[in-house]
Amino acid sequence: GESVGLHLPTLSVQEGDNSIINCAYSNSASDYFIWYKQESGKGPQFIIDIRSNMDKRQGQRVTVLLNKTVKHLSLQIAATQPGDSAVYFCAEMSASSASKIIFGSGTRLSIRP
């Protein structure tokens, strides 16, 4: 069946290091992917998105990589800061699916001082 999952439920990173959060998806028809950040007690916040005609997209301190061959998505956060502590989850959508978006369950990122 379709699934969007995260390889690691928790990730601990030293402040200043780079963070890499991974996501696997199984629907090869998915063509739009989004990364969200959710801080404790708050709603999900859009970080960055990527469409399937791209392999890489960069934002401010964040980069999303898409590997369609192995159905893998990653979020890279450069120079991780304490404010990056949150749960990160990916979502996938498909143009061929009229009413569907699949969210992963999330990875918690914690920052060590």
Add this chain to the structure above:
Amino acid sequence: IAGITQAPTSQILAAGRRMTLRCTQDMRHNAMYWYRQDLGLGLRLIHYSNTAGTTGKGEVPDGYSVSRANSDYFPLTLASAVPSQTSVYFCASSPGQAFKETQYFGPGTRLLVL
């Protein structure tokens, strides 16, 4: 611009009671959504609306109803609450057609059904 507002922030509700969760957006987005978020399960779609006057069922619609009389307001009603509806509820909206663009979320309503 406030974005998406939800009310109440939290609520404790007796089982069997009726409850309406309110959601308003001021971004002139066409599509709106309701999700519930339970620990370890991620976000699950309850209902959605592509545009004012239309609604659709999501993954877990039973026990919930929605209406979309205008473009800005999308309330979620629990006709007779049950403990399994204890969850955090998020309203979201997106600019164009549903499920084709980025969804932006509200701050959530934490509901406890006893």
